[in-house]
Amino acid sequence: MSNDVVATYRHKNGTQVVEVVYDYLYCELEDANPLKREEWLSFPAAEHRNYVIGTEQLDPEAMTVRWAWAKLQAESHPDRFRMLPVYIYEHSQIAFSLGRDYPFNCPWDAGCIGAILLERGTFEGEHGLKWENARQICQGVLDEYTAYMNGWCFAYVRYELATCDRGHEHREVLDSCGGYVGLEFEQLGILFDAGITASDDHTRLHAAWEEVA
Incomplete structure (x- = not known):
């Protein structure tokens, strides 16, 4: 304290x-980071000049490959895989969102930083999470992650x-x-x-x- x-x-x-x-x-503490606690959540993100973001940080080439693979999986098997693009807004502090509502549509201070990748079996797992609520649950995690990253x-x-x-x-x-x-x-x-x-x-x-x- x-x-x-x-x-x-x-x-x-x-x-x-x-x-x-x-x-x-x-x-x-590591447990304070919600991305560390939620084992079902994978959040590969592009390397950032000021922050370590996501569950793994990828250079542009690796990010392009991962994005293409995840998109193919999600489009081919929507009942098993889901890909949720994550947008970042950076202006003195940072915030994360699955949507592009203001201010995440700002052409200067916002952009896509990565994506949350979900596999249904891992997501539902032992936690009683429902696949149809995945987007809402992931946004809740991102809201907490925003708070954590801002201290x-x-x-x-x-x-x-x-x-x-x-x-x-x-x-x-x-x-x-x-x-x-x-x-x-x-x-x-x-x-x-x-x-x-x-x-x-x-x-x-x-x-x-x-x-x-």
């Missing part, structure tokens, strides 16, 4: 505070507050947890796990809590 605070929530009676911070240590890994720390005789505020860590990847804290469940949002609505803070920064 780090001292780089992203958001701060304080109990209205002044006894506790929750801070959301960047979790740099988690970002360095959007977070943790929360919950402190007990106390004031000493000299009027200084002191903190004692009550609870902490990391490994949350993404920008929508409510959807990630980080605020709920910290104990400051309602169980039926992760966007609604408990009445006793307020965001202060």
Whole structure:
């Protein structure tokens, strides 16, 4: 974890505070990369000047050969193989998508970087994944991969507050947890796990809590 605070929530009676911070240590773990966790996913990508992208990085010649082979397999046996082109948008940060909606259609900052290749038996495997949902599932992985590649890994720390005789505020860590990847804290469940949002609505803070920064 780090001292780089992203958001701060304080109990209205002044006894506790929750801070959301960047979790740099988690970002360095191999398990933080969703492409490493999903063994069914193959994502060969073109070599990039600034990033290591995909499950393997190919030079232009190798990429052309792999693309032609994958396209032939997908067109010849659509019930067994699938090829999903992946587009990258790069403008200070990066993002990945299976679609070409804005900004992935930008002629200057976007382009096709590779493709996700799926084999039905491996995809469905032991995980209960459905072939008809492949595109939606893969886009979800790419959304998490976007967050991971941009370093959007977070943790929360919950402190007990106390004031000493000299009027200084002191903190004692009550609870902490990391490994949350993404920008929508409510959807990630980080605020709920910290104990400051309602169980039926992760966007609604408990009445006793307020965001202060």
